[in-house]
Amino acid sequence: MAFTQDKLPYALDALGPFLSEEQMDYHHNKHHAAYISKLNGLVEGKPEADQPLRDLIVASTGGIFNNASQAFNHTFFWNCMTPSGGGGEPDGPLAEAIARDFGSFGDFREQFSQAAATLFGSGWTWLAANENGALDIMALSNADTPLKYNKEPILTIDVWEHAYYIDYRNARPRFIEGFWDVVNWATPAEAYATVAK
Secondary structure (H helix, E strand, O other): OOOOOOOOOOOOOOOOOOOOHHHHHHHHHHHHHHHHHHHHHHHOOOHHHHOOHHHHHHHOOHHHHHHHHHHHHHHHHHHOEOOOOOOOOOOHHHHHHHHHHHOOHHHHHHHHHHHHHHOOOOEEEEEEEOOOOOEEEEEEEOOOOHHHHOOEEEEEEEOOHHHOHHHHOOOHHHHHHHHOOOEOOHHHHHHHHOOOO
């Protein structure tokens, strides 16, 4: 197959009690896996099958874009969480940029959480950076991604119902609140380092 699903960076039950093994099993092993499978079916025998995933996302539309972007978005999301040492606040250049662009980490967290809680329907809330390192919160519907806007993804939370419904039912704000306890700040810091040079 042209595109493969990365293995989770932790066990299915490792994010408990924030996310249960059942929730992660459905989300990673069924939803995420289905996007990979559908994408491979759509590009089989076509030039798109040989493109790097990020390039394919930027260049594509329709079904190919939806499945390619969801494949990328989910992998990025998994890496934004960790079962140990998560939460708290970032440090270094990312922390400085957050303070610069949002006033404080507390203000950023409040704005990000509000954007995620109020995004209508399915989608993703992102912290993204432009080519100059300026940060922005983007609440994007469905499979949309900062890559389509020439911005670098820094941090994301999945607010499709399938991301939390087994554990939280319709209480999206509780899911968002719990997310902050497991954020793996190493992933956003690494992503930000690619644009803040």
